[in-house]
Amino acid sequence: MxxxxxxxxxxxxxxxxxxLTSILIGLGWDTRMSDGAxxxxxxxxxxxxxxxxxxxxxxxxxxxxxxxxxxxxxxxxDNRTGAGDGDDEAIKVDLTRVxxxxxKIAVTVTIHEGEAxxxxxxMVSNAFIRIVNDATGREISRYDxxxxxxxxTAMIFGEVYRHxxxxxxxxxxxxxxxxxGPLARNYGVHVG
Amino acid sequence: MAVSLTKGGNVSLSKxxxxLTAVSVGLGWDTRMTDGSxxxxxxxxxxxxxxxxxxxxxxxxxYNNARGGGxxxxxxxDNRTGAGDGDDEVVMVSLxxxxxxxxxxxxxxxxxxxDAxxxxxxMVSNAFIRVVNAEGGAEIARYDxxxxxxxxTAMIFGEVYRSxxxxxxxxxxxxxxxxxGPLARSFGVNV
Numbered sequence: 001m002x003x004x005x006x007x008x009x010x011x012x013x014x015x016x017x018x019x020l021t022s023i024l025i026g027l028g029w030d031t032r033m034s035d036g037a038x039x040x041x042x043x044x045x046x047x048x049x050x051x052x053x054x055x056x057x058x059x060x061x062x063x064x065x066x067x068x069x070x071x072x073x074x075x076x077x078d079n080r081t082g083a084g085d086g087d088d089e090a091i092k093v094d095l096t097r098v099x100x101x102x103x104k105i106a107v108t109v110t111i112h113e114g115e116a117x118x119x120x121x122x123m124v125s126n127a128f129i130r131i132v133n134d135a136t137g138r139e140i141s142r143y144d145x146x147x148x149x150x151x152x153t154a155m156i157f158g159e160v161y162r163h164x165x166x167x168x169x170x171x172x173x174x175x176x177x178x179x180x181g182p183l184a185r186n187y188g189v190h191v192g
Numbered sequence: 193m194a195v196s197l198t199k200g201g202n203v204s205l206s207k208x209x210x211x212l213t214a215v216s217v218g219l220g221w222d223t224r225m226t227d228g229s230x231x232x233x234x235x236x237x238x239x240x241x242x243x244x245x246x247x248x249x250x251x252x253x254x255y256n257n258a259r260g261g262g263x264x265x266x267x268x269x270d271n272r273t274g275a276g277d278g279d280d281e282v283v284m285v286s287l288x289x290x291x292x293x294x295x296x297x298x299x300x301x302x303x304x305x306x307d308a309x310x311x312x313x314x315m316v317s318n319a320f321i322r323v324v325n326a327e328g329g330a331e332i333a334r335y336d337x338x339x340x341x342x343x344x345t346a347m348i349f350g351e352v353y354r355s356x357x358x359x360x361x362x363x364x365x366x367x368x369x370x371x372x373g374p375l376a377r378s379f380g381v382n383v
Contacts, residue, residue, distance in 0.1 A: 006343055007312070007314070007315065007343075008311075008312040008313065008314025008315045008342050008343050009314055009342050009343050010314060010339065010342050052317075152227055156226060163339060170314065170342070171314075172315070174226035174227070174228070174315065175226060175227045175228070176225075176226050176227060177227050186225055
């Protein structure tokens with residue numbers, strides 16, 4: 001039975017799924033019903049060390065950098081319209097290969113060209129993030145983002161992190177102004 | 193070696209630190225990096241007698257009443273954003289000066305305007321509370337609020353209490369609905 005989290009809540013993935021080795025982080029949202037440019041939402045993952053900073057730019061996994069150098073994290077590709085049921089974008093994480101120096105993986109979603117297309121998260125319906133046991137396909141936990149009227153174009157959906165020897169997942173759902181560039185810079189990535 | 197507390201656990205401060213006379217209870221959290229109102233966490237202390245109630249309103253030490261217990265308990269001031277490393281708010285407690293009729297000191301942490309700002313402890317990064325030996329600065333015990341209290345907005349973190357001539361500390365970690373006002377009232381403070 002998948003555990004549904006509310007904003008701020010957290011759950012131990014290790015306790016829910018003893019022996020868990022790999023997860024698929026699925027993100028989804030509804031396509032636009034009205035006129036206008038499609039919503040192109042992009043999932044990214046930041047592999048964070050101490051101080052919630054990346055160790056280097058290669059720790060920023062996104063549509064132009066799909067795999068981490070150690071093979072622990074793999075982004076399965078860019079969906080540009082949200083078409084299709086279920087997960088629109090997915091990021092796989094082999095928890096056993098995440099380097100010891102990485103304490104937390106922040107999963108974010110940004111609206112591509114959100115400012116130019118005058119789109120924001122307030123216009124996106126049914127956004128969710130879920131954690132699936134990649135070996136069995138079973139959904140472990142899910143966070144459905146509430147429809148807060150939001151003018152942001154970037155959002156931290158959730159975090160997968162180490163705590164006292166376990167892997168845990170936290171529902172964050174907090175917006176970040178400015179988009180992917182400023183968000184990445186905040187985590188210490190050098191953005192051109 | 194600081195004792196990392198889990199809910200319900202207790203530790204004897206007197207045994208951990210023989211000769212302990214004063215502690216500082218420190219509260220810390222990270223400033224907000226996402227949009228929205230700052231996280232403003234507030235530490236409070238209730239000096240309780242028999243029956244678990246304050247003797248008077250002066251026994252409620254918080255940002256608007258910095259001294260209690262005849263000066264044995266002193267709140268060092270309100271931090272409204274969490275800016276700065278280490279402890280963001282500190283309450284100094286001189287254990288050897290606590291009035292005899294005070295049996296327990298209950299420490300609470302509340303999020304200011306949590307309902308209006310739609311905030312809870314889980315959204316605050318790295319919120320913790322710790323008990324430090326005021327002499328020398330060694331940390332005695334620590335409790336991680338962001339993990340265990342995640343969807344709460346007010347929590348009774350723990351109690352420092354007398355037991356058979358010793359001072360002990362119990363990690364309570366119990367959420368309290370409604371915020372600081374209702375919490376204070378439950379301890380007998382006229383709010």
